[in-house]
Amino acid sequence: MDTQKGQKTGFAALRRRGAIPTAALILIAGTLFSRIGDSLASLGLVLDAADKGIDFGVTEVFLAELVPTVVAAPVIGMVVDRFSARSVCLWSLLAQSVCLAAATGLPGFHLRVGLIALSGLAGVASVAAGFKMLPAVAGEEHTGRANSLLTAGLSAASLIGPALAGFLHSVWNTAVLLGADSASFLVLAWCTARAVPRAVDVVIGRKPASKLSDGYRALRDAPVVGSLMPALAAAMLATSIEVVAGVFYLRDVADGNDTVFGLFLATWALGSIPGALLAGRAGWADRHTALILGGVLGISLGLLFAGLIPVAWVLFPLFLLGGFGNGVCNVGLRNAVHSHVPSEVHGSAWACFQALSRSCIGLGYLLGTPNSLVSSRGQVIVSGAIPLASVVWAALVTLRRRQPALGEASG
Numbered sequence: 001m002d003t004q005k006g007q008k009t010g011f012a013a014l015r016r017r018g019a020i021p022t023a024a025l026i027l028i029a030g031t032l033f034s035r036i037g038d039s040l041a042s043l044g045l046v047l048d049a050a051d052k053g054i055d056f057g058v059t060e061v062f063l064a065e066l067v068p069t070v071v072a073a074p075v076i077g078m079v080v081d082r083f084s085a086r087s088v089c090l091w092s093l094l095a096q097s098v099c100l101a102a103a104t105g106l107p108g109f110h111l112r113v114g115l116i117a118l119s120g121l122a123g124v125a126s127v128a129a130g131f132k133m134l135p136a137v138a139g140e141e142h143t144g145r146a147n148s149l150l151t152a153g154l155s156a157a158s159l160i161g162p163a164l165a166g167f168l169h170s171v172w173n174t175a176v177l178l179g180a181d182s183a184s185f186l187v188l189a190w191c192t193a194r195a196v197p198r199a200v201d202v203v204i205g206r207k208p209a210s211k212l213s214d215g216y217r218a219l220r221d222a223p224v225v226g227s228l229m230p231a232l233a234a235a236m237l238a239t240s241i242e243v244v245a246g247v248f249y250l251r252d253v254a255d256g257n258d259t260v261f262g263l264f265l266a267t268w269a270l271g272s273i274p275g276a277l278l279a280g281r282a283g284w285a286d287r288h289t290a291l292i293l294g295g296v297l298g299i300s301l302g303l304l305f306a307g308l309i310p311v312a313w314v315l316f317p318l319f320l321l322g323g324f325g326n327g328v329c330n331v332g333l334r335n336a337v338h339s340h341v342p343s344e345v346h347g348s349a350w351a352c353f354q355a356l357s358r359s360c361i362g363l364g365y366l367l368g369t370p371n372s373l374v375s376s377r378g379q380v381i382v383s384g385a386i387p388l389a390s391v392v393w394a395a396l397v398t399l400r401r402r403q404p405a406l407g408e409a410s411g
Contacts (some may be wrong), residue, residue, distance in 0.1 A: 023195040024138035024146050028192025031130060032153040034093075037184025038123075039161025040168065041100060045112060045175035047169050052396045054109055062365065064117040066358045069124050073355035076121065080347025086196045088347075093189040095122040095288020100182035106174040109225075112178070119398050126352040133196055135338055142393035147334040155272040162265075169188045199200055215348030219356075222340040222349075224288045225333075227397065233360050234390035235296045235329060238383040240364020242303055245379035250368060252377075253310050260312060271323025272330075279331035288339065288399060291332025296391045298325020304384025307377055 049057025074164060080088050080211055099119035103112045137145035190227075220226045254260035255296050275298075276286065302322025305314050341349045368379055 012321055014345060015233050015343065020142045020146055020149065020231040024142065025149075026191050027130070027134070027137055027195040028146065028150045028153060030188040030195075031150060032157045032186045034188040034189075034347075035154055035157040036161045036164065037181035039157070040165045040177040041103075041116065041181035043162055043165035044169050044174040045109070045116065046282050047166070048109060048174050052109070057109065057293040060110070061116070062111055063168030064113045065120050066362045068117050068121050069363070070355045070356050074122050074213070074215055075126045077128055077348030077351030079352065080125055080132060081345055083131040083371035085132045085347060086192070086198070089126050089133065089192050089196075090189055092126035092129065093118070093185045093192065095210055096126065097182045097185035097189070100185065102260055104178045104182065112174075117227055119359040122352050124354055127354065130192075131334075131337075131350040132346040133192075135343070137195055143338050144331075144335045147282045147287065147338070148276050148331050151279075151330045151334065152273045152276035155269050155323075155327060157265055157275060159273075163262075174217075185382070193338070214345055215352030216350040216356075218341050219296070219337070219343045220352060222337070224292070224336045227401075228289065228292050228336075228394055231296050231357075231387065231390040231394040232329070232333060233356065234387040235299050235326075236357050236360035237364045237367070238303060238387045239299065239326070240361045241383040241386075243366050243381055244368030245370070245376045246368075246382065249307070249310075249374035249380050251314070253312050253315060264315060264319060268320040268323035268326070269322035272327030273323075273325035275327025276331050277327075279328045285331070286334050286339070288336035289330050292336065293326070293391055293395055293398075295325040295329025295332055296387050296394075298328065300386075300388035300391060301325075302384070303380060304388060307381035307384055310377060336378040 014404045026351065027308070042065065044056050045061045048054075049061065054060075073107055096119045099115045099122070103115040106112055106115070133145045134150075142378050144229070165177060168180070246271045248265045254264065275295070279295075285292065299322050302320075302325065309315075309318075337349060340347070364383075368383070370376060374382065
């Protein structure tokens with residue numbers, strides 16, 4: 001009897017500490033597979049535009065992925081919150097697969113980009129629904145760790161996807177890449193159907209979003225999230241500026257060596273993987289403010305000193321630092337939204353955050369475009385200075401708010 005009691009106690013302890021449920025791992029794996037597929041499709045069209053000399057073709061692809069999301073995200077988020085997130089996710093993934101499959105049979109570049117834009121709209125719904133479902137699938141106690149694994153996996157996907165897309169584009173054509181992306185959505189749909197049982201009640205909640213602005217209001221009013229949103233926006237703006245300006249600056253630092261240039265880009269994604277994994281460790285996952293501010297600080301210092309020190313071997317550790325901060329920040333943000341935003345508006349809030357992030361990304365692309373006023377190196381330096389200033393300001397505001405609370409507690 002004592003042995004049986006001891007075994008039961010041991011099993012109970014394992015369940016309390018236990019690993020992330022298999023269902024959550026299946027959902028995460030499907031998401032990563034689909035993200036690699038997205039890289040194949042978008043980069044395939046970008047390479048088509050470059051090869052065929054289509055004026056503004058590359059910009060057209062980027063805008064197709066950004067603009068519809070910014071405009072339609074609040075409406076899409078309300079749909080996610082008013083219906084079963086599982087059903088919304090599955091239908092959205094099916095719509096994405098159909099759009100990409102149709103694009104494989106169309107020879108026109110602009111028609112294909114239009115279908116990519118439609119797929120992107122459905123993607124807002126599937127991503128928001130996936131965000132809403134994750135706590136229900138992983139369990140509240142494992143949500144932080146699940147966000148950590150998902151963020152690390154997305155970084156790995158961004159490392160694998162472009163390289164694989166470049167190789168496949170050189171061997172086959174863009175239609176094959178679009179078809180592969182279509183198939184990846186079906187894989188994610190299968191993973192979702194298997195991981196999220198119909199019995200899981202991820203539906204309306206008691207107070208679903210009723211206005212288009214509810215998602216934005218939920219982000220603004222949420223503890224931690226609302227006060228740190230300017231710092232997050234600065235970080236997204238900065239990394240987007242560097243994405244464009246860095247093409248010119250990093251190639252100069254690499255003396256035109258495309259291999260070294262590619263390694264620079266890979267180093268950022270490589271650094272974000274351990275950052276995301278460490279941010280999900282027990283004792284850290286709940287420190288949302290520290291994760292977000294610390295992550296933005298790592299991004300800002302990495303970019304700032306990368307611009308100040310144009311030496312190739314110095315840039316590698318700096319990009320590791322920036323990527324590490326990026327991974328930490330992303331996990332902190334996801335955990336903060338899951339923890340502080342009411343679950344009944346998770347879909348609206350995350351859809352609206354996608355709109356905000358893509359607005360910052362689009363503005364960053366414009367600011368990072370080469371011009372006669374600021375050199376590409378100067379733009380990279382500015383991209384580091386912007387989030388550094390924002391994180392210092394956010395830290396001061398946070399400390400100022402905590403001092404009265406400490407005074408009241410001691411009194």
